[in-house]
Amino acid sequence: MACSKFFSGDLPELINEVMQHFHCDYRTLHSCILVNRLWCRLAIPLLWENPFSIKFPKNYRFIEIYLYNLNDEDKAKLNEYIIYNDLFPSNTLFNYSSFIQRLETHKIVNSIDIWVETVKTATTKVPNSDYFIRFRNLLSYSQMINFTKLIYKSLFRIFIENKVNLHSFEFRLLNNEDLKYFDEILELILQNPNFICNIKNFKLDFYMTNITNDNIIRFLSFLSSNCNSISSVHLLHLLFPSYYNNFSIIEKILSQLINSQKNLQKILLGYSDFPLYHLPLSLKNPNCSNKLKTIIFYYVDFKNVTVLNEVFNQLNVLESIHIICCYSLDSRFIQQIINITKPFKLKSLLLDEILHIEPLVLLIQKSGDYLENFGNEGGPQSLVQLFESTIKYCNKIKLLNLISGLNNENINLVFSLIENVKQNLNYLFLETYDIKISSIILQNLGQVLPDNLEYLSLYFDINNINDLEVFLKNSQNTFIKKLLIRNEMNEESEEIFPYIKEYIMKKKKVKYLAILGIFDKDLFFLKDKVEEFKLYDIQVLSYYDLFVDIYNLIKDD
Numbered sequence: 379m380a381c382s383k384f385f386s387g388d389l390p391e392l393i394n395e396v397m398q399h400f401h402c403d404y405r406t407l408h409s410c411i412l413v414n415r416l417w418c419r420l421a422i423p424l425l426w427e428n429p430f431s432i433k434f435p436k437n438y439r440f441i442e443i444y445l446y447n448l449n450d451e452d453k454a455k456l457n458e459y460i461i462y463n464d465l466f467p468s469n470t471l472f473n474y475s476s477f478i479q480r481l482e483t484h485k486i487v488n489s490i491d492i493w494v495e496t497v498k499t500a501t502t503k504v505p506n507s508d509y510f511i512r513f514r515n516l517l518s519y520s521q522m523i524n525f526t527k528l529i530y531k532s533l534f535r536i537f538i539e540n541k542v543n544l545h546s547f548e549f550r551l552l553n554n555e556d557l558k559y560f561d562e563i564l565e566l567i568l569q570n571p572n573f574i575c576n577i578k579n580f581k582l583d584f585y586m587t588n589i590t591n592d593n594i595i596r597f598l599s600f601l602s603s604n605c606n607s608i609s610s611v612h613l614l615h616l617l618f619p620s621y622y623n624n625f626s627i628i629e630k631i632l633s634q635l636i637n638s639q640k641n642l643q644k645i646l647l648g649y650s651d652f653p654l655y656h657l658p659l660s661l662k663n664p665n666c667s668n669k670l671k672t673i674i675f676y677y678v679d680f681k682n683v684t685v686l687n688e689v690f691n692q693l694n695v696l697e698s699i700h701i702i703c704c705y706s707l708d709s710r711f712i713q714q715i716i717n718i719t720k721p722f723k724l725k726s727l728l729l730d731e732i733l734h735i736e737p738l739v740l741l742i743q744k745s746g747d748y749l750e751n752f753g754n755e756g757g758p759q760s761l762v763q764l765f766e767s768t769i770k771y772c773n774k775i776k777l778l779n780l781i782s783g784l785n786n787e788n789i790n791l792v793f794s795l796i797e798n799v800k801q802n803l804n805y806l807f808l809e810t811y812d813i814k815i816s817s818i819i820l821q822n823l824g825q826v827l828p829d830n831l832e833y834l835s836l837y838f839d840i841n842n843i844n845d846l847e848v849f850l851k852n853s854q855n856t857f858i859k860k861l862l863i864r865n866e867m868n869e870e871s872e873e874i875f876p877y878i879k880e881y882i883m884k885k886k887k888v889k890y891l892a893i894l895g896i897f898d899k900d901l902f903f904l905k906d907k908v909e910e911f912k913l914y915d916i917q918v919l920s921y922y923d924l925f926v927d928i929y930n931l932i933k934d935d
Contacts, residue, residue, distance in 0.1 A: 448532055456528065484550040484583075579608070610644040709734065716740065728751065732754070762791060776803060784819075805926070808823070811866060821845060825852055829855065831856060843869060883910070
């Protein structure tokens, strides 16, 4: 009876709660809108909260639905470029533009560019097609830029006029063109402070050199004065050309932004190559000292950072620190950490450059069981001491990322490390281009895996496909939700499929599977095999779709 009521829509609160679990599962959400009116009403806002980031379906005609809500003035400007075919009804079922919650400036530009090319292609191939719009003339490059800017500005005007409740705003400047587009909408934002006054997540990505542009400074100052609700700040690519010395201007403005927030709980600093002084010190303000829970350092050079112990001693509720592929983790850095009187809750230590082993050993010892994510992404180094220290002091590791430096000297320690943390281990990334080490891992890994894994990625040079067979046999007692196997040597072998069928498919030991470099193409494109896996409730995905970016995994934790 309860199940019947659930599907008939008699339990809307429960259905809504369940629907939230499909938040980024766009395939499932598309299916939900076909069930009934209630399910459709609940699923549509989730589908339309950030369509610019949806990978599926790869259809950019949602932009046309937005444009249908243009005011008369903007429609007149748009009419200089395009011809409307009145295919859309005068009233749509929903006010789709009111559902937008997340905006990222670069993705909007990119989506518009793809949409324009889609329309141009359709107009060229089928001039009289029933496409929603057609260009009056195929646009020149300069006309294309002006048209894209018009669409970009029009979309922001639509969102502002609909008084959207914007949750996240990502201001990404990946090139100078991005800055030109942002110039188009700056006055709109400045004139409508309510548009961004309630954002919770703010990301600023300066992947360009001209970050002292006056409009950037105006925008950041405006944000500091009109928004104090941000709980998560990501500041990326704080890079400066060598001839620019007055970098403290922008750092002070960003410090003002941090100081103005009343509920800042997470901050990420990434790709910074200048002396961080004002920014870390801004974390000492009363709001941060009693609110800030997470700090992520991502590709930061600690060479000239000298205020760590001063800052960390003031943070009263800090729960986790993440150090991901940072530089200058030397004795000077570790001495600052040792001088911290409070526990140093290092949750992630993913290494890239390893120049000094001893300070890292002390850092691992200082962190102890706070450490949950550990790994090495740099070139080959002697990792014996690091592995030994991790085994001795860190028993609660959930993610191991070992994609460099594996050799005969430390491979047995790798197995010991996995065995030592298997009760907590959820994510395991192993990668090596050494044929012998690849063979050793495949021959022995299955025996030390835990009973359950969320994610296992194996990226090897597999010279003998029989090694993979041994791994499959030995790991049949482990359920792996997401399994990725990639053979760099592209040693194609259909002979392995019966073993995959026997130990993965029939035993249902995997939920999602991706294999690359063993069959003549990505397993995802072998439709007959994909259909066979479906019979056992195993979903085969493209290798690159199933691949997990560790940075995104940690920052979204």
